[in-house]
Structures are given as structure tokens and as C-alpha cells.
Amino acid sequence: MFSSLIHNFLVGIMILGSIFTAPFRQEAINPIIGAAIPVPVASFSTSLASKITSSDTSMTLVSTTTDDGTGLTSGSYYGFVIDANTASEEYVVGTASGTQIVSMLRGVSVITGNTEIAALKFEHRRGASVKIADAPVLLVLARILNGNETIPNVLTYDSSVGTSSFTNNQMLASKLYVDSVTVAGGVPITASVPGIGLLSSKPQFAAGTATGSYLGTNYNLLPPNSFFNSTSTATTTGVVTMPNGLISPGFISTSSDYVFGGNLTFSGYTTSTKGITFSATTTHNGNFILNGTLKNSTGTQLFAQNLFSTSTIFSSSNADVEMTYATTTIPAGLFASKDTLYIRVNYTAEKVAGAFCRHIIRYGGSVIASTTDQQYTPWTTYVTGMVESWIDQRGATNSQFGTIRVTNNPPFSYLANTGTTSTVFMATGSTAIDSTQSQTLSIGSLRTTGAGVCTTTYSNMVVTRMPGI
Numbered sequence: 001m002f003s004s005l006i007h008n009f010l011v012g013i014m015i016l017g018s019i020f021t022a023p024f025r026q027e028a029i030n031p032i033i034g035a036a037i038p039v040p041v042a043s044f045s046t047s048l049a050s051k052i053t054s055s056d057t058s059m060t061l062v063s064t065t066t067d068d069g070t071g072l073t074s075g076s077y078y079g080f081v082i083d084a085n086t087a088s089e090e091y092v093v094g095t096a097s098g099t100q101i102v103s104m105l106r107g108v109s110v111i112t113g114n115t116e117i118a119a120l121k122f123e124h125r126r127g128a129s130v131k132i133a134d135a136p137v138l139l140v141l142a143r144i145l146n147g148n149e150t151i152p153n154v155l156t157y158d159s160s161v162g163t164s165s166f167t168n169n170q171m172l173a174s175k176l177y178v179d180s181v182t183v184a185g186g187v188p189i190t191a192s193v194p195g196i197g198l199l200s201s202k203p204q205f206a207a208g209t210a211t212g213s214y215l216g217t218n219y220n221l222l223p224p225n226s227f228f229n230s231t232s233t234a235t236t237t238g239v240v241t242m243p244n245g246l247i248s249p250g251f252i253s254t255s256s257d258y259v260f261g262g263n264l265t266f267s268g269y270t271t272s273t274k275g276i277t278f279s280a281t282t283t284h285n286g287n288f289i290l291n292g293t294l295k296n297s298t299g300t301q302l303f304a305q306n307l308f309s310t311s312t313i314f315s316s317s318n319a320d321v322e323m324t325y326a327t328t329t330i331p332a333g334l335f336a337s338k339d340t341l342y343i344r345v346n347y348t349a350e351k352v353a354g355a356f357c358r359h360i361i362r363y364g365g366s367v368i369a370s371t372t373d374q375q376y377t378p379w380t381t382y383v384t385g386m387v388e389s390w391i392d393q394r395g396a397t398n399s400q401f402g403t404i405r406v407t408n409n410p411p412f413s414y415l416a417n418t419g420t421t422s423t424v425f426m427a428t429g430s431t432a433i434d435s436t437q438s439q440t441l442s443i444g445s446l447r448t449t450g451a452g453v454c455t456t457t458y459s460n461m462v463v464t465r466m467p468g469i
Contacts, residue, residue, distance in 0.1 A: 035149035036114070037140050038079035038093055043067040044132040048082070049099070054121040058094070058102040061130060072096040079113070079136030083129060088122040093136050113139025114149075188219045197222045206236040307334075307341075308441075308463035322360060324444035325458040330363075330465075335435040338468020341391040345443055345461040348384050349454070357454030361389045361404055362442045364433030368402030371427055383408050387443065393468070397435045403428050 044067060049060040059082075064072040072078060079093045080101065093114065094104035107120030113136040143149040155172070157163055163174035187195035198212045200221035211218045228238035232250030239251050308328035325345065335341060343361060356373035369389050385408030392401045406425045433439055441463060447454040 039076045041132040048128045081133040305465045313459045322446040327442040332438040340466040342464045343389040348457040364439040366431045369404035369429040400431045
């Protein structure tokens with residue numbers, strides 16, 4: 001009996017100690033761990049299928065069926081109260097997994113609804129009552145709405161709620177509304193107003209397209225940096241100077257015609273294979289090589305244009321038959337109404353007693369100029385010289401005047417049987433050939449009278465077009 005009294009006394013002391021010391025042992029083992037909101041269930045009650053200690057993190061239930069006959073959803077998060085309205089009442093939260101509740105938080109705070117309090121953890125016997133409680137749900141929701149917790153998922157408006165405009169500064173804006181005011185509704189960028197613009201495409205950049213449309217609004221187009229380069233490539237490229245401040249030569253076409261409207265200064269060799277037109281003063285301090293035309297702003301050619309040249313040697317021995325040394329074609333329209341064609345060729349004539357010969361220039365198949373009969377008698381073996389001819393347009397494209405000049409050494413007789421000799425001989429002629437059409441130009445020789453043949457060797461012929469002013 002005495003031992004029984006001692007046992008009861010000690011148990012009483014332990015109970016009193018736990019009552020008076022419990023308030024001083026409430027220590028938060030886990031601070032705020034998140035804002036997961038337990039799934040609310042209006043009515044659910046069952047019991048433990050087996051005992052749990054105060055440190056167990058899972059429990060097995062006799063049943064997971066709610067009062068309306070549905071079961072708890074595996075993977076869902078629920079809040080429970082064990083041994084409600086007893087000294088060992090304990091709130092727990094955990095995830096359903098079959099008949100088990102796993103990953104539990106034990107001794108859940110009655111203030112936060114999601115933190116553990118060591119003093120609120122108890123051991124529970126088999127058969128202890130288990131109910132789904134409102135407290136964890138309400139506590140977490142209250143803390144979220146008060147800004148003490150974060151919202152665990154993205155909030156979404158119902159489709160029936162209009163979100164295209166918001167009138168109150170405190171309203172929660174939808175993504176659609178934010179997009180509309182920050183992109184489509186933004187101020188278009190201009191030279192004086194910062195705002196929103198669109199990046200241009202390569203075709204828009206090449207075409208100089210000013211604006212593009214997005215969601216019904218026009219925005220100024222801005223080229224990206226990738227469109228610019230200091231090196232020419234086979235694509236649309238914005239020109240940027242090289243580190244030396246100069247433009248890469250690759251950006252400049254070498255096979256195109258150019259019109260210059262300002263003053264130009266050349267300090268080195270300049271070669272052109274096509275025409276060049278100048279509209280202002282041009283200073284050239286180096287060699288200028290031109291294989292095309294050079295014109296002013298009105299289209300008038302400034303300098304002579306080389307049309308034909310050959311160094312081929314041609315020997316003609318003829319008797320009453322005209323022999324052609326060289327022929328070239330003057331393109332249609334090139335020989336304008338005030339232009340001059342200049343022809344020059346070197347020649348050598350051999351002595352043939354009694355033969356009378358002449359040089360002949362033809363334009364469009366017609367003789368435009370020729371020498372009179374030349375008797376090669378005063379020299380002993382041969383004579384050398386140069387034949388020159390000028391064909392002038394007389395203010396129209398179908399009226400030409402031709403001049404021929406022969407310079408020779410030693411002098412010889414040009415007029416048969418006169419015995420008169422000379423180093424220079426000139427003659428003139430005319431034609432009415434339509435120079436708006438393509439026409440041939442040729443030079444040759446002919447023996448007219450006398451015995452023997454005329455043997456003439458021609459070389460180094462040049463045909464030059466000189467523009468009229």
C-alpha cells in the first residue's frame with residue numbers, strides 16, 4: 001500500500017510539472033516553411049489504425065472516405081486534428097497517400113497553421129480520433145491575405161471577368177492588360193520622344209521602310225546592329241567606316257556609271273572602263289586613264305573617246321581593185337550631230353614605176369575622203385608616212401564632211417605627170433549617211449591607172465571620237 005501511495009505521488013508531480021512548465025517549452029522547430037494551402041473538406045472523421053509517437057511523420061488511418069462517400073485524393077495536402085478536445089489534442093498537416101498521411105508537420109502552431117511547435121506534439125494511441133480541421137486552412141489563408149505568406153500558385157481571372165482595362169490603382173492587373181499598356185499601348189519612339197519601336201527586317205532596311213505595325217499600332221522601325229558592317233558582304237549592309245575612318249573599297253562598284261555633282265580632286269592614277277559624268281569643277285593631279293566617255297552635267301562629252309585601235313600590219317598589192325586595211329563599226333547614235341571622227345594610220349609605199357595610187361576613207365560604205373592619184377616616182381625604193389582623216393558632222397546626224405591629210409617622207413608626186421612633189425597632201429569630200437544607225441568606217445588603197453601594182457603596208461590604226469560642244 002505504501003509503495004502504491006509513493007507511485008501515485010510521483011505520477012502527480014510529473015503531471016503538475018508538465019502543466020506548469022509546458023508554456024515555457026513552446027519552441028518553433030521549423031520557422032515559416034511555405035504557404036501551401038491545405039485542401040478543405042467540410043466533414044471527415046476517422047481514427048488511427050495504429051499508434052504514433054510524438055516524432056512520427058506519417059500515420060495510417062482506418063478509412064480515408066469522407067462523409068459523402070468520396071475518398072481523400074492521393075497527393076493532396078490536408079489539415080487534421082487528432083484527439084480533439086482532449087489534453088493531447090494535436091493539429092497536423094500532411095499529404096494523402098492511400099490510407100496513409102505522409103510528410104506530416106507535427107504540433108502545428110495554432111497561430112500560423114504551418115509551423116511546428118515541439119510542445120504541441122503528442123503520442124497517440126491506436127483508435128485515437130482523426131478529423132479534417134478548418135484551422136490550418138483558415139490560418140494560412142489569413143496570413144496570405146495579410147501579406148505574411150506568399151501565394152503558392154498563379155492567380156487567374158475567370159473568363160467572364162473583363163481584364164482589358166482597370167480604373168483603380170489598387171486593382172490586380174492581368175497579363176493581357178500589362179502587355180497592352182507596356183507594348184501595344186506604349187508611346188511610339190520618335191526623334192524627340194522615347195518610347196517603343198520595332199526592329200526592321202533586311203528587306204525593310206534595304207527599302208528604307210519607315211514604320212511597321214504590331215497589334216494594330218504603327219511603330220518606327222529600328223535596324224539592328226547586325227545589319228551594319230565595315231566590310232562589304234553579299235547582302236544588304238549598312239556602311240560603317242573602318243578604324244581609319246575610311247569606307248572599305250568593297251562597298252563601291254567598279255562596273256557602274258557614276259554622276260558627281262560636286263568638286264572632285266584626284267591625286268593618283270584614275271582608270272575608268274565606263275563613262276564618267278561631272279557636274280562641277282574637277283581637279284586631277286595624276287594620270288587619268290579613260291576607256292569610256294567623260295561627260296558634263298548636260299550629257300556633253302568632254303574629252304575624246306578611243307573607239308578602235310589595232311597594231312596589225314596589212315599589205316596591199318592591188319591592180320584596179322580597192323583593198324581594205326581595217327574596218328570598225330561606229331555604234332548607232334554615238335556619232336552625234338556636232339562630233340568629229342579622227343582616223344590615223346601609218347603606211348609604207350613601195351616604188352612601182354608608172355603606177356598611180358590613192359588612199360580611201362569610207363563611212364557607211366561611201367567614200368568620205370580620198371587622195372588624188374599619187375605617182376610613186378621621185379624616190380628610189382619606198383616612202384613612209386601617215387594618213388590622217390577627220391569626219392565632221394555638219395550640225396545634223398546625216399550630213400558629214402571629210403578631210404584627208406597624208407604626210408610623207410621623202411616627198412613624192414601627187415598629181416600625175418606634173419613632176420610636183422610635196423611632204424603634205426590634203427583633200428576633202430562629203431557624205432549624207434544616217435549616223436543614228438550603226439555604220440562601218442574603213443581605210444584602204446587603190447591603184448587607179450598606170451602599169452604595175454600599188455604595194456602599200458598599213459599599221460597602227462587608231463579611231464577616236466571627239467565630242468562637239
